Amino acid sequence: MDKEKLLWIRDYLKEMYKTPILENFLQLEVDEIEEGKVKYSMKVIDRHCNIYGFVHGGTLASISDVVMGVSCLTLGKRIVTTDMGVSYIKNVSAGSTITAIGEVISDGKTIMRAVGRIFDENQQLLVSSHASYYVLGDFSEDDYKI
Template sequence: MINEFRLVKGHLENPFVDLLEMKIVEVGEGKATLTMPVAANKHTNLYNTAHGGSLASLADTVMGVACATTGKKVVTLDMNLNFIRPATPPETLSAFGRVIHNGNHTLVAETDIVDSMGNLILKARATFFVVGTFSAASEAIE
C-alpha cells in the first residue's frame, strides 16, 4: 500500500526516466503526478514539438507509478493515446495518472498530460498485468 512507498530525491531510479528528466511531484493510493520538461533537441521531433514517444513514455510512467502505489508490480499490456495538441519548448508538462480498475491480475489506469497553462496535450488509458507485489520498502518507488 501507499505507506510502503517513499519519495527519495523526487524521482524514480530508472535510467530512461532520468534521461527524459521526469520527476515525481506527488503520489497517493492509486494516483501519481509527474512532470517532464519539453527541451529543444532532446524531447522534440523535426517540427520542434514534443515527440510522441516522449509523451507516450511520460504517460506510461505516470500510470505505472499510480499502479505501483497499490503495492503491485505491473507491466504494460496495452496503451491507447490521444494526442490533442502539440507542446513546444520550453515547456514543462504535468501528467496526472490514476488507477480506475484495481484487479487481482490486471489494472487499468488513465492519465491526462497538460502544459503549464492547463491545456490538454494528451489523454491516455492503459491496461497493466500484475507480475508480483512489492514486499519491502527497499523495492518501493521513489
C-alpha cells in the same frame, strides 16, 4: 497503503531515476504521490522534441506509460504494460513545462487499468491515455532496496 510506504516509494523512484533508464532521459519529477494516483512534471527540452520542434509523440507516450504504471505501483503492485492507447490532442515546444497525472481506475488481482492525462502550463489538455497492466506480484521494500 500507508503514508510511510508512499514516501518510501517516492524515495525509491527518485533514486532509481538517477540510473540510466528512460525516466533519466525524460527528466521527470515526482510532484505528488498518493494511493492510486501520481502527478509528475517535466521541463521540455530540445532532445524531447521531433524535427518540427514539438514534443515527440513517443516522448508523450512514454510519459503516459510511466505515470499510469507508477499509479499502479502506489497500490503495491509490480506490473508490466499489456496494452495502451494514446490520444494526442495538442502539442508544445521546448521550454514548456508539462504536468502528467496517472490514476488507477481498476485494481484487479491480475489486470489493473489506469488513465493518464498530460497538460501544458495553461492546464490545456495535451494527451489523454489509458492502459492495462498485468500484475506480476507485490511491490515491496523486501524486493527492492535503495
